[in-house]
Amino acid sequence: MAERQRQLAAAGLGEHGTVALRMPPSAEFVAVLLATWRAGARAVLLDHRLTAAEVARAVDRLHPRVxxxxxxxxxxxxxxxxxxAEDDDHVLVQLSSGSxxxxxxxxxxxxxxxxxxxCYARLPEFPARGERTVLLSSTVHVLGLVGGLLHALHAGVELVVTQRMTPAGILTAIADGxxxxxxxGVPFHAELLAAVAAPPRLPQLRRMIVAGELVRPPLxxxxxxxxxVPLGTMYGMTETGVIATDLTGRHHPALQPVHGMQLSLTGGELHITRPHSPYLGLTDPTRWSDGLLHTRDAALLDAATGRITVLGRRDSQISIGGLKVDLNEVEQxxxxxxxxxxxxxVFAGGAIEAYAATADGISSQPSERGGAAEQLRELLGRELAGYKLPRRLYLMPQLPRTATGKLLRDAAALRRQADAPR
Structure with a gap:
């Protein structure tokens, strides 16, 4: 680590400077990150899969020295x-998922x-000294960095970073200790493992924990x-880290707020008490104001137990012909x-559009008469009122995701990928 600190200084870092790290999960990543902090500088974490153009844009926004x-x-x-050089006390800069x-x-x-x-140390179900974590989440983002890497260093947990994100690769990593x-990981990783028809016996497996997006109800x-073993769930944001958990799987989809987290609802939107804005630069008052972080997530709060149930993005409510439709309900x-x-x-061009991946991994355009998409839409029509049904439903082998593993929700990008096979 001392050598890495010397190399940072030779590159002109200096105290209160900023280092941008674009590195895959590795021992070198850990060494450079810790050397950056030891030098009194801040670390900007960039996903190693970003293109040169994306890195250039991030550098223009964040002005790192190295x-x-x-x-x-x-x-x-x-x-x-x-x-x-920066004169504030931030030691870490991250970019949100951009989903x-x-x-x-x-x-x-x-x-x-x-x-x-x-907060992690107070969770009895979270990995403790002498145990192992098989980490599938990226260490560039909040769950993988704090819940995975930093917690492992802090609590004396063995950390295994899986390089092959296939069911076989993940199961091998579990079995190796x-x-x-x-x-x-994220729900996508749990979906991969749940699809294994005959998994090997894994007596060491204690549980899996997922976060990042809503979990499919049957998962x-x-x-x-x-x-x-249970599939535990967590809810968090890059702005705050972990917010609430159900690591036992007994209360799904309800979650218990972690120690010290103060939550409230205003107009159905979940707010988090936070004295200072987490955003660098100008603060959008619709995201943080008057000591409250606006999550933009709809939620239910149980007054008796204090548990919350996250329903999805609050901006998912739309109007079709004067009738309210919750896109989260359609998606679930x-x-x-x-x-x-x-x-x-999603809602695009005045209409509801749906994009789905099936176990068969097939592609189907919504215009195909008698096709799989049309058949799936008919099944959906038995569950939902007609005005809630998607006007277009595309089947794709797999849905596009962000670097953090979250499903992409940009309507234009989804349409481009769905149209690509044609």
Whole structure:
């Protein structure tokens, strides 16, 4: 780590400077990250899968002094013109997932990270000293970074980063150790494992924990049936880290807020008490104001237990001919139909559009008479009123995702991918 700190200084970092890391999960990533913090600088985490153009745009927004990338297994330290020193106390800068639009720039202090680590330490079901975590989530983003990497370093947990995100690769990583093992990922990873017809016996597997988006209703039961352990769920944001959990799987879809988290509802939207804005630059008052972070998620709050149930994006409510339609309801109903693995429902051009992936992995255009999409729409019509039905329903082998593994919800991008086979 001392050598990495020397190389950062040689590249012109200096105290209060900013280092942009564009590196895959590795021991070198950890060394450079910790060296950055030891040097009194802030770290900007960029996904290693970003294109050169995307990295250039991020550099223009964030003004780091040094860009670190991996070449031939070794970090390369590149000084950048225009890098500036920062006089605030942020030690970490992350970009939000961008699943519904441009990414937001979010800053977190050392105090923020220590508070979140304390939350994980208080969860009896979370990996503890002497146990293992098989991490499927990216260490560039909040769950993989704090819940995976930093918690493992803080709590003495063995961390296994899986390079092959296939069912066989994940199952091999679990089986390679004997200590009690927790798998951490996104719902997509749980879907992959639940689809394995005859998984091997894994006595070390304690549970899987997923976060990042709503879980398809049948998935927790399907996962428990396959592996005999719970599928725990978490809700969080890049702005705050973990917010609420149900790691036992007993209360799904309800979640218990973590220690110290103060939640409230205003007009059905979930708000989080936070004295300062997490956003760097100008703050949008629709996202943070008067000490409240506006999650833009609709939720239910049980006054008796304090548990919350996240319903999905609050802006999912639309009007069709004067009738209100909740796109979350349409999406959850669609994912509950036989054979549907995942789905995204959007409102574009004055109409509801649905995009779904099935277990068969087939493609189907909505115009195909008698096709699989038309048959699926007929099944959906038995569950929902006619005005709630998608005008167009596309079947795709798989749905596009962001770098964090979240389903992409940009209508134009979805349409382009659906039209590509034609």
């Amino acid at each position: 860009l670190v990338e991996l070449a031939d297994g070794r970090p390369q330290f590149r000084p950048l013109p225009g890098g500036v 519904t639009g441009p990414s937001k720039v979010i800053g977190r202090t050392a105090g923020d990270l220590l508070r979140e680590l304390d 004997t200590a009690p093992t927790t798998v951490i 927790p039961a399907a996962f428990r049936e396959r592996y005999g 109903t669609l994912t509950g139909l036989p054979g549907v693995v995942e789905a995204v429902v």
